[in-house]
Amino acid sequence: GAVVSQHPSRVICKSGTSVKIECRSLDFQATTMFWYRQFPKKSLMLMATSNEGSKATYEQGVEKDKFLINHASLTLSTLTVTSAHPEDSSFYICSAETSGRSYEQYFGPGTRLTVT
């Protein structure tokens, strides 16, 4: 149990376009999901905390207008990278927290974004 999926696993897009990444909890309800960004050979950097039905909480330095997060249901959160630039190329990973057990998070397999 406790599987989190991400779609797509890889995406290549051109500068200026927008890309949407989906994060789904497949067999549990997630009131909270987290979005991370990881540069090559680096650690995970928390971008934002996404709560179902409310606005996401962004970490300092993360542009909320560039990285749009929507958590419309208890099993789905989406991250949209708007007007993508090559510097947005990165590995994006989501995690989902089980309701009522905040210490358990389950990570998705990640999405590799390449902006050309």
Next chain:
Amino acid sequence: SQQGEEDPQALSIQEGENATMNCSYKTSINNLQWYRQNSGRGLVHLILIRSNEREKHSGRLRVTLDTSKKSSSLLITASRAADTASYFCATQGGSSNTGKLIFGQGTTLQVKP
């Protein structure tokens, strides 16, 4: 912000040897977790140790936590080539009591067959 510092940044050992990785953090925590990441993949949860625990075991893994020094260590015994991966510590909780994880910089482990 990243609050975890891990050392070493890279570790190369022979199969069968033990591997020890260390993690330090700066703020108070509710728990500390260790994760493993194979290249280009997602994270796999290894073990969680709560702030009131000092040591925990899981198979070939042993984790210690010293809250007075704000540090933790992960020991992998009798390493295997399949243990080659990056290992991250992550802290959770503290005064804000949120579920978000703050990750350390990671240790890249190479186990040579």
